[in-house]
Amino acid sequence: MQPIHIREIPNEIVQYVGDINSIRFPRQGCTSDVGIIENKSNIFALKRTKEPLYSLWLNEEVSVLNCLSTKTNLPIPKVKKFIVESSKNHSWALIEYLEGVTLRSALTNEKNQEKRKNLIYNFGKVLSQIHSTPCPVELMPDKPWIDDMLFKAEYNLRHFKVDGSEELLEKIKMNIPNKFKQTLIHGDYTIDNVLVHNGRISGVIDWAGGTYGDPRYDVSLAVRPKPNVFENGDREVFFEGYGRRIIDNKEYDYFVNGLYEFF
Structure with a gap:
């Protein structure tokens, strides 16, 4: 850039x-x-x-x-x-402009373990708030979210440079997870898209994927391991803030190492 x-x-x-x-x-x-x-x-x-x-x-x-x-x-x-x-x-x-640094930066620089845990807890809590917010009708897709995402994944594979492959696309088409209650989702809820100011989460940015969809996608992207983040016990703290665990290892792999490779 x-x-x-x-x-x-x-x-x-x-x-x-x-x-x-x-x-x-x-x-x-x-x-x-x-x-x-x-x-x-x-x-x-x-x-x-x-x-x-x-x-x-x-x-x-x-x-x-x-x-x-x-x-x-x-x-x-x-x-x-x-x-x-x-x-x-x-x-x-x-x-x-929303005041703050990315959660990635805040976690990297925070040496106090209790404050660090509090940030991760609130990272989960804010996502829970997003998922419990009624989705405006304007953001409702014309087709089921997963069908729309698979359609876009194939289009992106044909027209743009993506990390996914033809073989991976066929795999995720054949192994769609069981249906789950849809909610308002962010679509790219990562530690780079959440801002922190004075030790508190100040905003959520980059909403291109915002729609009525599968909240397990957001959760999976949120807890992807990064250097010194979500490598040890951070997931447990995140799910405490979120309120419950809604993904298993198979669903996590489908969304992070499958579907997300085309976006």
Whole structure:
């Protein structure tokens, strides 16, 4: 990902922000260029996507955030502006800035074990809150979530570079887990998409996958092992916060090492 230069920002966004005092660049992800823009009174997050798949995801994220911000009390940012530059195949989203660092960063730097456990406990608790929030009708898919995800997985395999293979796609098509009560889900609930400020979870970002779907997908992605996170007893603390354990090892493997490989 590349830093955003002020001269590249669309006029509609520049006019909305006004005089830009500064722009800085946090740790970049793999799907968009991100800049933190400050004017004299506000801070915004600006995201730019260039690849067709990533632009599609940004468009979906904007739609989800616009819906959830008016219909729920979840800790999510509001979208201020969304611009598509057709001539460049670029998409831009100006989003409310939420104070905090990623949960990954917070856990890496937290040496106090009790505070660390509290963060993981609340990571699970916030996900439980998401799953217990009524899903707005606008986010209801036209077909069962797993059918839609398998359709998208095959499309992504045919049209984009993904980690999954033809053999893996056939495997997950033939081994769909048993049905489970569907809920509002985030779709990419990881330690990189949850923010922490002053020891508390301050927000949940990157909602492109938000929909009415299988909560086991969120839970599986949440507890994937990362360096020094979810390698020992962290899962037990997470499930205490979540309130119950809803996945077994087979379901975890299906979602993390199967379906997620195409997204």
